[in-house]
Amino acid sequence: xxxxxxxxxxxxxxxxxxxxxxxxxxxxxxxxxxxxxxxxxxxxxxxxxxxxxxxxxxxxxxxxxxxxxxxxxxxxxxxxxxxxxxxxxxxxxxxxxxxxxxxxxxxxxxxxxxxxxxxxxxxxxxxxxxxxxxxxxxxxxxxxxxxxxxxxxxxxxxxxxxxxxxxxxxxxxxxxxxxxxxxxxxxxxxxxxxxxxxxxxxxxxxxxxxxxxxxxxxxxxxxxxxxxxxxxxxxxxxxxxxxxxxxxxxxxxxxxxxxxxxxxxxxxxxxxxxxxxxxxxxxxxxxxxxxxxxxxxxxxxxxxxxxxxxxxxx
Amino acid sequence: xxxxxxxxxxxxxxxxxxxxxxxxxxxxxxxxxxxxxxxxxxxxxxxxxxxxxxxxxxxxxxxxxxxxxxxxxxxxxxxxxxxxxxxxxxxxxxxxxxxxxxxxxxxxxxxxxxxxxxxxxxxxxxxxxxxxxxxxxxxxxxxxxxxxxxxxxxxxxxxxxxxxxxxxxxxxxxxxxxxxxxxxxxxxxxxxxxxxxxxxxxxxxxxxxxxxxxxxxxxxxxxxxxxxxxxxxxxxxxxxx
Ligand SMILES: Nc1ncnc2c1ncn2[C@@H]1O[C@H](COP(=O)(O)OP(=O)(O)O)[C@@H](O)[C@H]1O
Ligand SMILES: [Mg+2]
Numbered sequence: 001x002x003x004x005x006x007x008x009x010x011x012x013x014x015x016x017x018x019x020x021x022x023x024x025x026x027x028x029x030x031x032x033x034x035x036x037x038x039x040x041x042x043x044x045x046x047x048x049x050x051x052x053x054x055x056x057x058x059x060x061x062x063x064x065x066x067x068x069x070x071x072x073x074x075x076x077x078x079x080x081x082x083x084x085x086x087x088x089x090x091x092x093x094x095x096x097x098x099x100x101x102x103x104x105x106x107x108x109x110x111x112x113x114x115x116x117x118x119x120x121x122x123x124x125x126x127x128x129x130x131x132x133x134x135x136x137x138x139x140x141x142x143x144x145x146x147x148x149x150x151x152x153x154x155x156x157x158x159x160x161x162x163x164x165x166x167x168x169x170x171x172x173x174x175x176x177x178x179x180x181x182x183x184x185x186x187x188x189x190x191x192x193x194x195x196x197x198x199x200x201x202x203x204x205x206x207x208x209x210x211x212x213x214x215x216x217x218x219x220x221x222x223x224x225x226x227x228x229x230x231x232x233x234x235x236x237x238x239x240x241x242x243x244x245x246x247x248x249x250x251x252x253x254x255x256x257x258x259x260x261x262x263x264x265x266x267x268x269x270x271x272x273x274x275x276x277x278x279x280x281x282x283x284x285x286x287x288x289x290x291x292x293x294x295x296x297x298x299x300x301x302x303x304x305x306x307x308x309x310x311x312x313x314x
Numbered sequence: 315x316x317x318x319x320x321x322x323x324x325x326x327x328x329x330x331x332x333x334x335x336x337x338x339x340x341x342x343x344x345x346x347x348x349x350x351x352x353x354x355x356x357x358x359x360x361x362x363x364x365x366x367x368x369x370x371x372x373x374x375x376x377x378x379x380x381x382x383x384x385x386x387x388x389x390x391x392x393x394x395x396x397x398x399x400x401x402x403x404x405x406x407x408x409x410x411x412x413x414x415x416x417x418x419x420x421x422x423x424x425x426x427x428x429x430x431x432x433x434x435x436x437x438x439x440x441x442x443x444x445x446x447x448x449x450x451x452x453x454x455x456x457x458x459x460x461x462x463x464x465x466x467x468x469x470x471x472x473x474x475x476x477x478x479x480x481x482x483x484x485x486x487x488x489x490x491x492x493x494x495x496x497x498x499x500x501x502x503x504x505x506x507x508x509x510x511x512x513x514x515x516x517x518x519x520x521x522x523x524x525x526x527x528x529x530x531x532x533x534x535x536x537x538x539x540x541x542x543x544x545x546x547x548x549x550x551x552x553x554x555x
Contacts, residue, residue, distance in 0.1 A: 176419055176426065183416040186405035193365050195391040195421030195469055313412050313426075314447065 009308050017163055024152040036155050036223065037264045039162025043216040044237070045244040045256040045263075046165040047209040050172070052242075053251035054181045055205040056188065058111070060238050061118025062213055064102070064125055065095040067232035069214030070221035071129065074141040084145040088157070088218035095214025096207045103203055119235065126233035140228030143221055157219045165212055166309070170253055172208070173311035177201055182311065185251070243281055247288045249295030253309040258296050317376075318343045318473055318504050319364070324373035326359055326528075333359040335528035336373070341473065346505045348519030348536060350512065350545075356528040357508045358400055361475050364506075365397050366390045377473070391421040396471030400478045400508075402458035404465070406451030410442050413450050413461060414468045421469025433468060440464040440494055456487045463494055467503075474498065476507045480514060492518065512540060 023035050044062065051057040069091035076087035106117035130138040172178045180201050183191040192198050221227050240263065248259025266284070270277035292299040301307050319341040326334040334356045341347050351357050362368045364375060366387035374383040382390055396417075405413050414436055418429035437443045440460040445453070450461060459479055466474050476495065480488040492514065499505055509515055515522055515536055522536040524545045532539045539545055 179412070179416055179426075180420055182408060182412070183405050183420075186407050187403055189367065189387075190399070190403045190405070191416065191420075192387040193367065193391055193397055194417045194465065195388050195423075196416065197386075197388045197420075312409070313415055 006306055006308075013308075017159075020159060020163075021156075024155055029151075032151060032155055034264060034268065036158045037268075038260055039158035040216055040220050041240070041244060041264060042256055042260040043158075043161040043165040044213055045241045045248070045260050046169055046253075047212050047216075048238070048241040049245045049250060049252075049256050050169050050205055051209050053245065053255075054169075054173070054178075054185065055202050056184060057202055057206060058115045059118045059206075059209070060115045060235065061102075061120075061122040062209075062241060063233050063235060063237040064098060064118070064122045065210045065213035066217040066220075066237050067122070067125055067129065067227075067229065068095045068098050069217030070227045070232050071135060071141070072214070073218040073221055074143045074227050075135065077144045077146055078141055081146050084147070084149060084222065085157070088215050088222070091218035092211040092215030095217075096211040098214075099207050099210030103206060107199065107203065107206075122233050122235065126229050129229040129233065135229070138229060140226060142226055143224075145222055149222070154219060154223050157222075161212065161216045161219060165216075166253060166257065168208070168212065170309050170311070172205075173253070177204060178311060179313070181205070243285050245295075246285055247295055249298030249301070252295070252297045252301060252307065253311070254297040254307070255295050262296075316343045317341065318378060319506075320376040321364075322374050322376070324360070324363060324375065325371045326356075326363055326368055327371050332528050334363060334370075337525065337528065337530055338373075339523055339530065339533055341504060341506055342521075344502060344504055345520040346499055346507055346518060348515040348522040349506060349508045349525065350510075350515060350522060350539075351525040351531075354527075355525050357525065358477055359528075360525075361397060361477055361506075361508070364390075364475060365395060388420070391469050392423060394470065394472035395475065396421065396466035396469045396473070397475040398459075398462035398466050398477055398479055400481065402455070402462045404450035404453070404458055404461050406449065408450055409447050410437070410450055410453070410457075410461060411446040413465050417465045417468030418470070421471075424470070429468075432470075436464045436467050439467070439497060441490075456483060456490070459483065459487075459491055460494060463491070463498070467498060471503060473504045473506070476505060476509075478508055478510060481510055488514070516540060 020035060023032055048059065048062055051059050072091035072094045073087045076082035076090060077084060102121050106114055109117045129135050135141060180191065180196040183194065183196055184198055184201065188198055244259035244263045245256055247262060249255030266281060267277060270280055288295060294302060317340040321337060321339050324334055324337045325332065337360065349357055363370055366385060370383055374381050377393060377395065382393065405416065411433060414433040415429055418424050418432050419426055422429065424432060437446060440463055442457060442460060445457065453461065463479060480491050483491060507519060519536050521534060522539040523533045524531040524539050531544050532542050
């Protein structure tokens with residue numbers, strides 16, 4: 001029975017993606033909005049998971065790439081009239097370049113210093129952008145898509161980054177890089193003497209994470225229409241991603257999927273109690289950490305003994 | 315015979331302790347060089363220097379004629395220096411198979427497809443075929459020791475450094491591990507072998523290097539080295555402290 005379910009997993013997943021693909025045809029605007037948010041948060045969280053769950057990089061500065069991706073789309077659409085999806089891609093490219101620049105400084109740091117280093121960069125960017133005439137200081141910028149695009153298009157872009165992020169991390173884990181990551185996770189020093197290029201592997205993941213986070217943020221800001229430094233570079237972003245990954249199951253591919261669903265569901269339900277919604281989310285996170293420290297999917301995998309999207313070699 | 319490795323005035327200090335102290339010796343291609351010395355003599359530190367885990371304070375290491383003293387551990391592994399750890403350090407949450415695959419793909423530079431074939435050969439050699447899918451963290455000591463051997467071998471080494479690979483095993487288990495080491499040597503792989511059991515060194519090693527307190531004592535024919543006054547004094551001196 002278990003085996004039958006396992007063997008049919010690709011069909012089930014394909015069917016699921018197909019159903020999600022026809023959501024825009026269903027005509028339910030709320031469902032469309034809900035699924036879009038789900039995909040965007042999934043992509044952002046999957047990247048934080050790639051760093052924290054697989055590469056040993058605890059980043060508290062993913063908002064640097066959220067802000068960069070959003071601002072690149074805003075600037076490109078506003079000042080240069082660049083084709084909107086090209087702008088999204090450029091947002092990813094600029095985020096990766098920012099990541100490369102950051103790495104010159106923070107990759108000398110380890111553990112908590114790395115975390116703080118990434119955070120400091122975000123704060124510096126916040127100050128920079130809120131004092132920069134080019135980006136209209138703290139007032140922010142509108143995003144003027146060229147050409148005008150529909151909600152359906154934004155939805156499909158979200159679907160691509162959401163599903164794409166899962167496929168990407170799955171692909172990484174099945175590759176040479178991923179094999180090295182899993183060895184590093186168990187014992188970094190030993191993996192190095194077995195030929196794993198630890199520094200390079202971490203850098204690749206950091207840059208991939210920056211690229212996907214930046215482009216995802218671009219799509220998110222096209223939907224939001226408006227970008228301001230105080231929101232774009234706020235640590236709230238990373239806090240949300242940590243929440244999603246922790247409750248879903250860090251270091252599992254399925255964790256961020258479940259986590260993102262729970263998060264979007266909760267944050268939408270709690271939207272009217274905005275002031276307490278963060279408190280409730282925090283309480284849930286603590287509860288999950290106490291009851292099931294491996295998160296929902298991590299605990300299920302342990303109990304049931306199989307992973308749906310397994311990076312294991314046989 | 316050609317020297318595959320030449321160590322020249324190598325020194326590593328920890329604070330005021332000279333763990334490895336101006337050590338000079340060479341390893342000849344194809345030989346088994348035994349390394350002996352009392353506990354704390356600096357044997358493991360020497361391996362950590364050779365594999366790049368530690369940077370030397372002084373001196374240099376020539377491998378196949380190239381100065382590798384400042385290369386990263388990963389680079390040295392890919393050049394063909396494999397090692398085992400005195401206290402086995404397998405990747406606990408990976409299976410036996412995956413442990414070997416890491417060595418073959420990263421250290422050995424093989425494609426995953428080719429690595430799989432290589433890993434099967436090694437599993438046969440180390441006798442862990444029946445445990446390919448076991449998590450390495452769940453293995454008993456003997457299996458962890460042979461997995462150490464297998465993983466080092468998977469990196470396709472020309473020189474392999476064994477750190478007390480038979481240490482802590484029963485005589486019967488040690489014999490099994492020795493058999494594997496002998497087969498590795500027969501493949502033409504050069505071996506530097508730290509072991510506490512001196513009889514094993516006397517029989518297994520082509521030459522023996524004796525060190526004490528990080529310093530060179532004697533190097534040469536195993537039986538002569540063991541019976542030399544310097545070594546006996548060095549041992550007794552260190553053991554008394
Ligand atoms: N990382 C380290 N920091 C401080 N001292 C160390 C370190 N590694 C080894 N030592 C010291 O160096 C000496 C040699 O240790 P080691 O090379 O492990 O000896 P052996 O393997 O010959 O028993 C010992 O006195 C040990 O305490
Ligand atoms: Mg030792």
